[in-house]
Amino acid sequence: MEAPVLVRTRPQQDLARRGEDLACRYLEQQGLVVLSRNWTCRDGELDVVAVEGGRLVVCEVKTRTAPTWGRPDEAVDERKLSRLRRTALRWLGAHQVGWCPVRVDLISVLWPPGAEPEVQHLRGA
Template identity: 60%
Template sequence: MSITLRGRGNDSSRARGRRSHLDLGRRGEDLAARYLTERGLVVLSRNWRCREGELDIVATDRSTLVVCEVKTRSGHRFGDPAEAVTDDKQARIRRVTSRWLSEFQVGWCPIRFDVLSVDCTPGGEPTVRHIVGAF
């Protein structure tokens, strides 16, 4: 006897889609971290989580704390990756940054919020666009 699931697809296809999405995000964050390191920044945290959310990358250029949101896409069907950093997302990143500062007992320091837009179009070389002081 065989059973065919109709409608939303079977669990294994959803799991594969989610896994490939997560793999793409991980690849983008790896490329972004390497990009920052090659430009002299020191990565302090990656994928730091708390109850309010997550920070993709926290780095420093030795004078400024640089909080980086990484957005990765495999095409432009949904627009430029950086466009996904909405006002609500920016506010959440600021709140989570306050938690990070408290968790690591960091006193006052200059903070900059950057966005790294990573394009991983199949068949092409990945590109990283760094928007310094994005918000």
């Protein structure tokens, strides 16, 4: 059985973009330097690519308005993490960056309508 195809509606796309914008500001406040956003290749997409010290940090950003279907971070399983690691290696190759340590982080944004967003950062997911 094929997995259902999810089509993002405009409000969902706007929420995702706002969540990624917030995540980038958060990372910069934490001292990371954002190098790239929404980088894609045949293996997948990297929401945010940053550097902290000599380490490449790949961030998956999940944004939701309510925990109705679970917390945002619950949407990332081991299969997704494996794909993110492969895609990070592709990013390194495409940008002709030699070997460097890579860390995969998860940024969870819970942003209820009319309320302040809540950001959680899981380092080394």
